[in-house]
Amino acid sequence: MAENASETTPGSQSDTPPAADVTERLGYRLKRTAAALRSAMDRALREYGLTVPQYACLELLDQRPGLSNAELARGTFVTRQSMNVVLRGLQDAGLITRPATTDHGRALPAHLSEEGHRRLAAARSAVYAIDQRMSDAVPEQRLAELLADLDRMAAALDG
Template sequence: MEDQKPTPPPHPADDVTEHVGYRLKRAAAALRGAMDTALREHQLTVPQYACLELLDQRPGLSNAELARSTFVTRQSVNVVLRNLQDAGLVSRPATTEHGRALPTHLTPDGRARLDAVRSAVYAIERRMIATIPEHRLADLLTDLDRMAAALDT
């Protein structure tokens, strides 16, 4: 076996905790934990909340569109939607006139639950971005989009 040279890190870093990916994961985990806590009080999960937000902005999304937009599999979004439907928060037709996609809509109870939880979720985001100087926020969002685009296949 040949001696292999160590692979250099993508940028100067003393250990793994200084890598961009590690820091992104740490921030995502902190956000997820704070959201889980806030949403639990409203009997919602993060994927359920994400579906409610998306359906408020774009009523009639299909399961596949919701899965892509909430970063879960189609199978997982089916479970999420079934639970939301059982709770009376969304409605979906049993059949569709065109194709196979079943459009999903918020019910009045779904809209009320979303309105009730939104302030808690937005407070978490406000707390998180309060640590970023206002003049840098737009650049941060652009940089995050660029990083995601660089990895999209």
Template structure:
């Protein structure tokens, strides 16, 4: 049972209410980005995780299931399902087996590259909208701040 006589935890920074907290604002920005991407990618018959997988594979062909999962922020189990779906759609290829180890390197097919190229336009337009909302002189600082937040939470 919770002790209701315990004083509330001190606020990490001055805030009127929870909606002013940094974590809440980051989540709100993430939700807005995800919603915009979901909507834009529908016309390309892709989900955000599928798009992310194609984008990472274009930059780093041959990654394993586990490496792709880490790079796209999904579980290995989810990535396995995602890869099967993309393979069945003809967007990527994986060998049925490998001579050594268990990792099956994954690469985009020509159709996968075509679909990715078509979808990149709408995704990059969304990123451009985000960037246009930030004064040019503050973009580098924002990116550095976001990296510092990640380091603070993962160190």
């Protein structure tokens, strides 16, 4: 064990010299990109009366109708409590339907309403255009490699 603050344990984080400029670190660049994406999506979705978590929820329900609150929370990277708020808002807006009770377990399956399908279709083109703008910034021959690299980084941290 280190006897004073200036000593380090081999392999510890403090063995790595601090970046001369934190903005050159990979994590910072990923966070900056995620923040830019979120900001662009927020602006685009505002026109459709949706938030990013609401839009993500609608996309998941379009692909996999009947998902529960917990499944939607995992799929949209929010807590179950946050997803409860998202689902309540979507239900109040008439974009999803959920039964008052269920015959099995406690999970209430959610489904897109007709209006939910319409709103999602309208918003989807705006969101896909943002994704395309981001993809267009990477040379086409490198995009598949970048996506694979991002998947490997996520897997390394999911450990």
